[in-house]
Amino acid sequence: MKSIIAGTQRTPFLPLAASLTLSVWLGGCAITAKEPPGGGHAGTLPVQYAGWFTSGPQANINGSDWGTINRAQDRIEEGRYEEAIAYLQPLMDRYVPTAFYEMAKLYEQGLGVEKDPSEAARLYGLAIEKSSSVRGHASLNLAQLYLDDGGVERNDVLAYYLLWQAVEADLNRTAEIELAELLSEGGEGVEADPALAIQLYEQAASQGKAPALKALAEAHAPGGWLWEDAAQSIAYAQRYANRLEANAGQGDVGAMLQLASAYSQDGLLGDQPDRRIQWLQQAAQAGDLDALARAGHEMTKAGEYRQGIALLEDAARQGHVGAMTYLGQALLEPEHTGRLEQNRAERWLNEAIQAGSVDALVVLGRALVNGQADLDDLPRGLGLLEQAAESNHPLALAQLGALLMNDERVTSQPYIAVSYLNRAHELGHPWATQQLGVAYLESRGVLRDLERAEELLHSAAEQGQAGATRILGEAYLEGLLNGNPSQGIRLLTQAAEQGDSYAMILLGRAYQKGSGVSRDLNEAIHWLTRARDAGHESAAAALTYVQRDLGAGGNINALIAAAKGGHPGAMADLGRAYLDGKGVERNHIQAEKWLEQAHQAGHAGASASLGRMYLDRGDSARGIDYLNTAASRGHDAARADLGEAYMTGNHAEQDVERGLELLISAAESGSPNAAFTLGDAYQHGKGVGKDAVLAERWYQQAGDAGAIHARAALGIAFISGEGAIAQDVQRGHELLLNVAEQGHLGAQAFLGREYLRGENIEKDPERGVNYLYEAASQGYRSARLSLAEAYLSARGYANVNQEQAMLWLNELLDSEEQIALETLRQLILEEVNVAASGRQM
Incomplete structure (x- = not known):
């Protein structure tokens, strides 16, 4: 650990621009026991801390003391902590501030002593009770402890005053950056001052300090605390990268790792896997084992499996537990499911588990319960997940919740599942939050609470859980939650754009049916095509149905696509299109081909069409066979055609009783043609005795069902007076005028x-x-x-x-x-x- 203080006291100095900027905010305040540094953004400093900010003569540290301190620092750098403490203890007994400061750092980092942030804070406090060359450094370190929530009770007001004191000491560290961060949004008892925060950041940025450049880039980016300015954000981000590259060029491994993070998906410079891997590899070559493991992991994610796995194996052999876990996980992916890879994966994960990796417990446990890469051992997998859950691993808890909530292989235990999910949710796992929302929505393991369900699902969605966004959208669309359908469509679109293939299916169906949105079959095809391309198993069938609907509207290409996709109705429609020459050239061979395929698929309408087609061709036996098949499948028009054939003896041996049975059955099921045929039979005595009442009844029923020719026939019967129905010229005239106008x-x-x-x-x-x-x-x-x-x-x-x-x-x-x-x-x-x-x- 390098020393950050010299053997002699350093005189505080600020560059002219900085001193002019800060003097405005300091308001010319003298540092006295009653008036600590600051610009009036925080409440009154408690009296017991006034001594930390008193002015006065420097602490009396003689040359011998400095020699002892330097020897202690040398021992610390060499890792000989007990000897260092032995040098520091007598100086602390004499209240030498520098000794307190060095000892505080040991407790803060856990070097030679058990890590103890509270003891570190106490010692930093003793170090700043008197003016000395370490007062600014100790103030900064103590402020960081008060802001970090790491074992010391957070205190924004004390941190604020301590940071100002560190800024005045001109340490060339991060005091002005951390003070700017506190002032950017304010804190408990500290008023925000974005203008001053900008000045502090810019002051640090002008000195080329990377954290300040990064903070300004983030502040101007979308969602930042300053006005959004993409150009300015990019400019600061590039300066940040340039500064890091300069540091990396001098061998700074931390800068290399920061550059890798800058090129990550959420990084300032955007997701650039090649650049990210480049800097991780450079850090690895500099001897950073973590970087070697991360580089291997990134390369496997980027598809460079062979090289990535080689790097992971290198790090794993050197004992890097994370690399063992990454390696085992990578070898379980579909590209590495051979027997050798499965055995290697399990071996490395077991080694990581033996080394205490909870993550490895979860990776192997999930693989075993999900049957990944032929690792199928449900009891063992559950045991590993439960072991990880004892360590409060969020994913293990979420996975156990999912298994016990609704997995077919495990006895459903919703109440226990909810307990696991609650624990994972409290630990911030968005998948658990999503599942818990669904539990409240569907009343599984808990009483239904739609308000709570909506709150949880929104929380999961805000954390990037596309499934939660989709579930919310579906709930709004179906009216399960107090939203509106258009809100549901918006959320489903958002989930679909995030890659949720089932959201694409739901959007396709919504556009197909016009649910919550104007009906748009082309938009339905767009989303269902994307779902199919994304691999959703039901997308192809859904797409075929929409193409059939589009084909029914006259789009012959869509109809052909639906027929080729196996939709029986589309096959039948295409066959009839070829038969009638609608949208395509008349082609009896194609017509018969598609109608036959639809008939074989069980489509009653296709059987009926084939029956009528063969009757028209004079092939009565074959036509009657098809009509019988269609009638047995419930096709009313086929029953009507069959009934007429048996009634009249045309195309079949006359059987009036069977013909009447078929016609009446079809007519009562709503067939207007069957009703008309019955009306005509009773009007003219075709196979039955004339019956005016039945003739008028069946004519009327056919007309009411939309058969205009039945109303015309009834009108003609009334005017002519021929047949069973008695003459009634006025009624007949009115009927015929009406249908003639139509x-x-x-x-x-x-x-x-x-x-x-x-x-x-x-x-x-x-x-x-x-x-x-x-x-x-x-x-x-x-x-x-x-x-x-x-x-x-x-x-x-x-x-x-x-x-x-x-x-x-x-x-x-x-x-x-x-x-x-x-x-x-x-x-x-x-x-x-x-x-x-x-x-x-």
Whole structure:
């Protein structure tokens, strides 16, 4: 231990700039017994400490005393502490301040005596009762003890005055830096003065003191106590690095280690693994065993396993317990799961445990309970974790809490789990805090307390626990906590950005369903794709479902992706798209391929589509087989098609009883087509007796279910009076007008003919022609024929048959179709008007 004092008293001296700066804050205060140094930021100094700050003549230390002190310092540097104490004791008996100071340092560091901060503080106090060359140094050391909470009761006021005294002594140490730190935010009984803190820091920074440069860089960084100024923060950080590099260049191992920390994830110069490892290796080459272990650990984390493990093994062989633990942990990673590595990992961890490493107990215990690298021994793993828990290891406590709370391999003991989690939480472990929050949220081992759950989860989230952020977000989204869904989305996004893959899944589902956010299938695909890429096992399936939804909205590429992803509904939709030529070119081979795959996957709709497809092709046996399969899977439309086939005898041997059973079952399940078929059967007596009540009932049910053609059929039945339903022209007219306005071509054509004939409703040729034209313009064949018949009749051709009308219409439509129809409409209206004029004359 090097001496920091000379054999003669040094005269305090401040550079001109520093003295001018500090004199403002000192206010010209003279140092007397009644007025200790300081700028008025702290309360009155207790009387019993006034002697520490008295001015007066220097303590009487003669040349012989200095010689004894120097001999004691030499013995301390040589590690001969008992001899050093023997030199110091007589001087302390005579109250020589320097002897008290040297002895205090021994007690503070535990050199030659048992470490005792309280005794060190007492001796530092004796060292500063008289003015001497060590008063400033002792004041600084004592202030540090009062601020460190390390065995001495914290006292910010005393520390404040002691630091001022050390600043005035111009020690070229850290007094002004530590005083600035205290004043930056204030303390118990000490008023904050950020402006003075800046001046003190800048004074130290101007002298190139690395801690001051670091403090200013941190103060201007985001979250610092000064205004945020990224450029200024970076400038101070670079000056800090330059100062450290200069020191490191002179062999200062501490500077090398500080540089490594500056390039860490939370360091001032950002996460730069290569630079961090470089400085750790340099410190290791200088003989620092800790740096060798850290360098190896960092290299394994950076993916340089071979070299990292070599460095760790080197440090471990030299007896570094931390290196043994790091090495064992690295050898348990997936890249090193061979039998040899497993045995080496266990050997090194056991050596670290024998050397007293609690961390090694936890690493090996967790590996054994989790079956990591084939180390599967649950009882032994639990025993190691419990052993570590006896030493209050936070991770061991958190792991035991997790195991006893909900692990399938261990009998659940929620109350004991909560006890472990409480202990780990009090020790500041964020994972334990998160688990405890979940326990209060779900009432596991404790009574449900949503307020406490929210508090704990927020605390864990603020400590960087992405899982806690995700759990909070999910709870807000589902309304379990008194937040709002948008807050839930914000927290889930935050957790997802931190790499929580399950948060990505929850976000994807939220955007898919529109829960707490506007529905956005593209955003859902974005998050689910990220979850899949992050390795979440359920992401691929969830992504396929969203692609199916997007495909259902018309995105054929998404539909194809969902079908290829194995979604039965997407396969069925893609098959129908190829069948109908919607979004893709019509392709019956592809249609059959995808419908068959969906059918094989159990999709009832695909079976029904295949059944109808084969019936249309004339392959009745195969079509009926598919329809039977679809019906057995609960497909109502398939039951309706089957029922119609059995009722009519088309495509299957007629079986009216079975057909009725199938149709009624499908109709009662909500199939409008089945209801329409029943209504039509009872109206026209197809396979059953005519029944007006049943015909109207089933037509009405089909119409209410959205089958517009059923309402059209019912309207036609009322107007025509043919079939089971009695004529009711008014009801029929109202129904047909309604469905015609909705675009039903059959209703438009029927009304057109009725208005032209004028038999059931009042004749209105113009209206009739317009209805026929509307239907004909959209390709309705019977409306075209009716238009042609109407024109020929208007021209005086009597008894026009359909064949004659069709022949003439085809000749007319050889020209542009729509123009031809419009011309035909105008010609008919002209003929009608001419005929009407003739009758009037």
